[in-house]
Amino acid sequence: xxxxxxxxxxxxxxxxxxxxxxxxxxxxxxxxxxxxxxxxxxxxxxxxxxxxxxxxxxxxxxxxxxxxxxxxxxxxxxxxxxxxxxxxxxxxxxxxxxxxxxxxxxxxxxxxxxxxxxxxxxxxxxxxxxxxxxxxxxxxxxxxxxxxxxxxxxxxxxxxxxxxxxxxxxxxxxxxxxxxxxxxxxxxxxxxxxxxxxxxxxxxxxxxxxxxxxxxxx
Amino acid sequence: xxxxxxxxxxxxxxxxxxxxxxxxxxxxxxxxxxxxxxxxxxxxxxxxxxxxxxxxxxxxxxxxxxxxxxxxxxxxxxxxxxxxxxxxxxxxxxxxxxxxxxxxxxxxxxxxxxxxxxxxxxxxxxxxxxxxxxxxxxxxxxxxxxxxxxxxxxxxxxxxxxxxxxxxxxxxxxxxxxxxxxxxxxxxxxxxxxxxxxxxxxxxxxxxxxxxxxxxxxxxxxxxxxxxxxxxxxxxxxxxxxxxxxxxxxxxxxxxxxxxxxxxxxxxxxxxxxxxxxxxxxxxxxxxxxxxxxxxxxxxxxxxxxxxxxxxxxxxxxxxxxxxxxxxxxxx
Ligand SMILES: Nc1ncnc2c1ncn2[C@@H]1O[C@H](COP(=O)(O)OP(=O)(O)OP(=O)(O)O)[C@@H](O)[C@H]1O
Ligand SMILES: [Mg+2]
Numbered sequence: 321x322x323x324x325x326x327x328x329x330x331x332x333x334x335x336x337x338x339x340x341x342x343x344x345x346x347x348x349x350x351x352x353x354x355x356x357x358x359x360x361x362x363x364x365x366x367x368x369x370x371x372x373x374x375x376x377x378x379x380x381x382x383x384x385x386x387x388x389x390x391x392x393x394x395x396x397x398x399x400x401x402x403x404x405x406x407x408x409x410x411x412x413x414x415x416x417x418x419x420x421x422x423x424x425x426x427x428x429x430x431x432x433x434x435x436x437x438x439x440x441x442x443x444x445x446x447x448x449x450x451x452x453x454x455x456x457x458x459x460x461x462x463x464x465x466x467x468x469x470x471x472x473x474x475x476x477x478x479x480x481x482x483x484x485x486x487x488x489x490x491x492x493x494x495x496x497x498x499x500x501x502x503x504x505x506x507x508x509x510x511x512x513x514x515x516x517x518x519x520x521x522x523x524x525x526x527x528x529x530x531x532x533x534x535x536x537x538x
Numbered sequence: 539x540x541x542x543x544x545x546x547x548x549x550x551x552x553x554x555x556x557x558x559x560x561x562x563x564x565x566x567x568x569x570x571x572x573x574x575x576x577x578x579x580x581x582x583x584x585x586x587x588x589x590x591x592x593x594x595x596x597x598x599x600x601x602x603x604x605x606x607x608x609x610x611x612x613x614x615x616x617x618x619x620x621x622x623x624x625x626x627x628x629x630x631x632x633x634x635x636x637x638x639x640x641x642x643x644x645x646x647x648x649x650x651x652x653x654x655x656x657x658x659x660x661x662x663x664x665x666x667x668x669x670x671x672x673x674x675x676x677x678x679x680x681x682x683x684x685x686x687x688x689x690x691x692x693x694x695x696x697x698x699x700x701x702x703x704x705x706x707x708x709x710x711x712x713x714x715x716x717x718x719x720x721x722x723x724x725x726x727x728x729x730x731x732x733x734x735x736x737x738x739x740x741x742x743x744x745x746x747x748x749x750x751x752x753x754x755x756x757x758x759x760x761x762x763x764x765x766x767x768x769x770x771x772x773x774x775x776x777x778x779x780x781x782x783x784x785x786x787x788x789x790x791x792x793x794x795x796x797x798x799x800x801x802x803x804x805x806x807x808x809x810x811x812x813x814x815x816x817x818x819x820x821x822x823x824x825x826x827x828x829x830x831x832x833x834x835x836x837x838x839x840x841x842x843x844x845x846x847x848x849x850x851x852x853x854x855x856x857x858x859x860x861x862x863x864x865x866x867x868x869x870x
Contacts, residue, residue, distance in 0.1 A: 363714045
């Protein structure tokens with residue numbers, strides 16, 4: 321049993337990996353009808369953000385599983401996660417305790433207060449769209465990767481069904497405009513998937529930053 | 539039949555969801571009917587289910603545990619009779635059996651409720667435990683408890699002490715809202731009873747803080763638990779599996795209404811990671827209020843009516859769950 325953001329695409333649609341295309345369509349139709357915002361069955365069940373997050377996951381799952389090409393790649397990544405760029409499902413974890421994260425060589429020892437570099441690190445060897453292993457997860461870094469992937473904020477909103485203003489606030493690190501941790505985490509995981517980054521690393525890294533409270537907030 | 543001294547956690551723990559492990563010593567299966575909102579047909583469902591099960595040859599006791607609004611005698615067309623549940627709780631009678639009144643339906647008897655609004659509406663903890671133990675010890679095949687409206691602790695405790703907790707829902711937002719509130723309250727009540735100690739309290743506090751005061755769903759609670767305390771997480775997962783309410787949709791008027799039961803079970807599962815068994819729906823039936831007005835049980839007046847047919851299907855599903863439970867108990 322996992323959080324919606326951690327469930328894989330099959331789990332979200334309540335399907336088994338070997339299922340047929342017809343089953344994918346039927347499961348998606350049923351889920352939209354039963355679990356969508358207009359369903360009486362979801363009335364007053366969860367907070368609107370929770371429901372938005374779940375429906376975003378539903379759309380994402382359908383987008384992948386209904387597209388034969390994308391599904392094949394996804395299935396392959398599911399079976400051989402070590403070779404895949406994006407793990408199909410992140411291990412369960414809430415950032416309740418301090419999370420461990422690769423630190424830059426210049427960083428102070430773990431546990432102590434840490435100064436985030438004011439300038440996002442410039443990738444040296446890799447392309448702009450790749451995330452160096454030691455790069456901190458900042459709003460600025462996420463923005464650059466998004467732009468390198470040729471995605472606009474509206475593209476992200478359209479693909480994930482998460483409101484554009486949340487992505488904007490994430491990139492601009494306006495922490496006060498972001499939802500509480502449990503939802504923000506889900507948004508970050510969705511964002512990481514769109515940017516083809518490791519969802520766990522992005523969510524942990526960014527939440528760590530939020531927890532440290534280095535908001536460039538008004 | 540000897541019943542060991544037990545507190546609430548033990549009473550709740552004896553119920554293990556579905557398939558529920560049934561104790562070796564055959565005892566009455568307890569079915570509680572609740573749903574949070576008033577006037578949605580909890581009493582009608584309780585009485586009709588009791589009649590249906592009695593017709594199938596089971597020995598059934600219908601117990602009016604609606605401490606603030608007892609009226610099951612009216613649903614069965616019986617006069618208010620003493621002694622009732624209140625007399626047992628106040629120890630004016632020593633055995634609950636003394637309060638059993640036979641009804642016109644063979645095999646079905648009633649323990650009437652308390653009608654003094656002050657006397658028994660708020661029983662002390664010990665009174666409640668004594669009642670629940672006595673209910674368990676009744677020499678019946680089924681005991682149906684109408685737990686009444688609301689989400690008070692007594693209502694929740696009666697609901698949680700049952701083998702089958704049935705939630706009645708009417709396809710309208712107010713009832714759905716109260717129904718979910720009832721289910722969440724029952725789940726957390728069960729959790730707190732089962733997992734006493736600081737670990738769960740700390741987890742709940744942390745989870746609530748993270749969610750900025752809103753109640754966190756069990757799914758998220760579980761991943762928070764996994765992060766900090768695997769043993770706690772395991773226990774939590776067990777409790778989640780053990781909480782498996784049944785659902786009856788009442789007063790369905792449209793084809794869409796008939797589908798709401800499956801949708802509620804799907805939503806409950808998708809968002810909370812908890813299971814629910816949908817037993818079936820009852821249509822809005824003009825004969826229901828007509829027969830109540832005449833103080834005649836609907837299923838007795840119209841044994842072939844559509845509500846009787848619907849109840850037969852609902853009882854059938856409940857019995858199938860019981861059979862599955864029995865098989866599991868024998869198998870392990
Ligand atoms: N399927 C139905 N079709 C039409 N009327 C119904 C139906 N079910 C219940 N009713 C009517 O709705 C009214 C309320 O039913 P009932 O007393 O069973 O609800 P309740 O949930 O027990 O209420 P309370 O919370 O007051 O105990 C009654 O008049 C009953 O006859
Ligand atoms: Mg009633």
